[in-house]
Amino acid sequence: MRSIYIGLETRFAVRMAFACLWIAVSGCAGYQLGNQSLYRNDVRTVYVPVIRNDSFREDLGVRLTEAVQKAIEQRTPFKVTGDPTADSVLTCRVIGDSKQVLTETNTDEPRAIDNAIAIQASWINRQGSVLMENRILPAGQLAFYFRQSSRMVPEAGQTSATAFQEVIDDLANQIVNQMQVRW
Incomplete structure (x- = not known):
């Protein structure tokens, strides 16, 4: 029993x-688990044309294009493609850059310099709908404005090239952050 x-x-x-x-x-x-739930599931490919550069530093557009493409590939499920007929197009434009001396020595040599880049970006699908979502964007606007700066100290061995690369990497991350779906 x-x-x-x-x-x-x-x-x-x-x-x-x-x-x-x-x-x-x-x-x-x-x-969904992982970073798949952070991004749109109706987009698989992103075309990022070479970023137009309206500043006097001629290499900023190319360097920013490479950084944005690398950030998309590394941090999102999207595939960057060279085909303009992709699911979506991320268009950016450098609208300005600046370099400002913050402090200087008694002999007028710069001790700290602020480097900044301002860009305009828009992410649009094949149908022409804006895919970047931001509650701050006024109605009717298609582009977002990003600005990033970096402090450079020449006495510590930093150069303008390294400072601008830091700004470029931060801008690329900001753009990819805006590609996430809002909760």
Whole structure:
């Protein structure tokens, strides 16, 4: 008689475990794990043309294009493509850059310099809908404005090239952050 109860208890425990597992799995079926849930699922490819540069530093557009493409490939599920007929197009334009001396020595040599780049960016799908979402963007606007600066200390061995590269990398990350879907 005792072995019948043990058999019933074991079968009941197995059935309860299976039922709990089924409820847990089916309850989470709509959720996505990882960074896939942060980005749009209707976009798979992104075309990033060479960024137009309206500043006097001629290499900023090319360097920023490379940084944006690399950030998209590394941080998003999207594939960067060279095909203009991709699912979406991310167009950017450098609208200005500046270099300002913050402090200087007694002999007028710069001790700290602020480097800044301002860009305009828009992400549009094939149908012409704006894909970047931001609550600050006024109605009717298609482009976002980003500005990033970096402090450079020449006495510490920093150069304008390294300071601007830091700004470029930060701008690329800001752009990719705006590609995330808002909660």
